[in-house]
Amino acid sequence: MGSDTAVAHHVEDSNAVWDGGKSPMKSSYGKLMMWYFLLSDAFTFAGFLIAYGTLRVSMPTWPVPDFVFQSLPGGIHNAPLIFVTIMTFVLLFSSFTMVRAVQEGKRENKRGVVIWMILTIIGGAAFLGCQAWEWTTLIKGEHMSVTTNPFGTHTAAGAYLNKDGTVSNETFEAGESYLMHMAHADDHGHGDDHADDHGGDHADDGHHEEGHADSYGVYNLEKSKDYPFATVDERGYIHRKFKVTEGDEDGMVKTEQFGPKAFGALFFFITGFHGFHVLSGVIFLIIIMLNVASGLYEKRKNEYEMVEKMGLYWHFVDLVWIFVFLVFYLI
Amino acid sequence: MGHSYEESKSLALKTILILGGITIAEVLFALLGKGYLIKGVHFPLWLIAIVMIVMSIVKAYLVVFEFMHMKYEVPALAKTVLLPTLLLVWGIIAFFQEGSAWRNNRDVVKERNEKVVDDSLKPQGMLLELPELKENY
Numbered sequence: 001m002g003s004d005t006a007v008a009h010h011v012e013d014s015n016a017v018w019d020g021g022k023s024p025m026k027s028s029y030g031k032l033m034m035w036y037f038l039l040s041d042a043f044t045f046a047g048f049l050i051a052y053g054t055l056r057v058s059m060p061t062w063p064v065p066d067f068v069f070q071s072l073p074g075g076i077h078n079a080p081l082i083f084v085t086i087m088t089f090v091l092l093f094s095s096f097t098m099v100r101a102v103q104e105g106k107r108e109n110k111r112g113v114v115i116w117m118i119l120t121i122i123g124g125a126a127f128l129g130c131q132a133w134e135w136t137t138l139i140k141g142e143h144m145s146v147t148t149n150p151f152g153t154h155t156a157a158g159a160y161l162n163k164d165g166t167v168s169n170e171t172f173e174a175g176e177s178y179l180m181h182m183a184h185a186d187d188h189g190h191g192d193d194h195a196d197d198h199g200g201d202h203a204d205d206g207h208h209e210e211g212h213a214d215s216y217g218v219y220n221l222e223k224s225k226d227y228p229f230a231t232v233d234e235r236g237y238i239h240r241k242f243k244v245t246e247g248d249e250d251g252m253v254k255t256e257q258f259g260p261k262a263f264g265a266l267f268f269f270i271t272g273f274h275g276f277h278v279l280s281g282v283i284f285l286i287i288i289m290l291n292v293a294s295g296l297y298e299k300r301k302n303e304y305e306m307v308e309k310m311g312l313y314w315h316f317v318d319l320v321w322i323f324v325f326l327v328f329y330l331i
Numbered sequence: 332m333g334h335s336y337e338e339s340k341s342l343a344l345k346t347i348l349i350l351g352g353i354t355i356a357e358v359l360f361a362l363l364g365k366g367y368l369i370k371g372v373h374f375p376l377w378l379i380a381i382v383m384i385v386m387s388i389v390k391a392y393l394v395v396f397e398f399m400h401m402k403y404e405v406p407a408l409a410k411t412v413l414l415p416t417l418l419l420v421w422g423i424i425a426f427f428q429e430g431s432a433w434r435n436n437r438d439v440v441k442e443r444n445e446k447v448v449d450d451s452l453k454p455q456g457m458l459l460e461l462p463e464l465k466e467n468y
Contacts, residue, residue, distance in 0.1 A: 057431050058431070058434045311398075
């Protein structure tokens with residue numbers, strides 16, 4: 001420590017420390033370059049997230065995240081944000097185990113590094129599993145794709161029409177979200193994934209019964225056909241009809257429209273890009289963990305610096321998730 | 332740097348507990364503000380957004396400065412990594428401005444797109460200079 005302060009003092013006097021032959025940043029080349037790579041990666045992610053925000057504020061309506069992301073495995077719905085909170089905790093936990101791996105590396109404890117790295121790998125894999133489930137629910141259950149967004153938002157209050165075309169007592173307020181179901185859902189009834197029948201039209205109360213889809217005979221509807229209560233388009237999405245009860249269009253009968261296209265593209269692209277970072281992180285974690293176990297870094301006698309660099313990357317993935325969580329789910 | 336093994340171990344544990352606590356607070360605040368916890372209670376979106384952004388920045392600070400050890404690096408390294416991110420502040424301001432301009436002009440753009448333009452009135456080549464054609468277009 002004594003020599004450290006002497007050097008720092010010297011730096012202030014002249015700039016000799018930058019003259020060459022020394023490490024002014026007291027960091028190895030590899031670690032420094034990892035930092036700058038992460039800086040550039042931060043700009044990439046920031047660009048994506050800013051694009052999301054820009055498109056979101058440019059649209060008159062946007063799908064409400066607590067409505068879109070409200071499912072849990074086991075057929076539970078109306079649990080907004082819970083699943084992504086679990087995902088956040090999984091990633092936070094794996095960040096903690098990574099810190100512990102680095103700390104064990106600092107004191108040259110090979111066994112400790114391997115154990116904590118294995119826990120980190122399990123955390124990363126669990127996060128990927130959660131993401132796979134979330135994507136499956138959206139793609140197969142709710143029929144969202146990169147170009148089609150069945151999550152729409154009502155711009156005025158109104159009431160849905162009954163089967164015979166009369167106005168029902170199923171009302172909604174302006175700003176409420178709906179999910180357009182699919183007629184003849186091709187994979188209906190596989191296992192526990194009943195995302196099709198969650199109470200599509202009620203973001204807030206959620207007590208209007210599940211399975212209203214069945215009461216409307218959704219699965220007997222035909223494609224490209226107009227019914228008194230709904231229009232089914234050529235791809236099978238059911239556009240339910242409703243009567244507007246306020247504003248300029250009071251009294252008009254309208255059909256549900258798709259939500260902003262950009263939502264699906266941004267969601268899959270940004271969470272996919274983050275998931276790809278997690279996936280490559282897990283692969284590198286496995287490689288480095290095997291290297292640690294084989295004693296490669298022990299020989300280098302540099303306090304397992306490779307594990308430390310890996311840790312920087314892994315924490316960065318967690319850092320990005322903090323902002324993805326903020327932008328996509330919390331706001 | 333400067334921490335014993337035991338100290339850094341308990342510091343890591345403390346940091347992860349704070350991070351977890353903030354995450355739970357965020358989710359509870361979001362659910363409360365959107366009216367899921369107490370019927371009839373709603374916060375305006377800007378309030379939710381500000382609280383969420385502040386809490387996320389605190390989380391990001393903890394991850395970068397404690398988990399990634401930025402706190403213990405020399406100031407020159409910290410500055411070269413952290414200062415460039417300030418450019419993003421302008422990026423956010425500029426693009427959000429742009430986004431709301433799109434929203435406000437959506438009707439105007441739609442109207443202009445649907446406007447039928449007589450092809451014969453379209454300025455061509457040198458004719459662009461003629462003032463009466465410019466006006467018609």
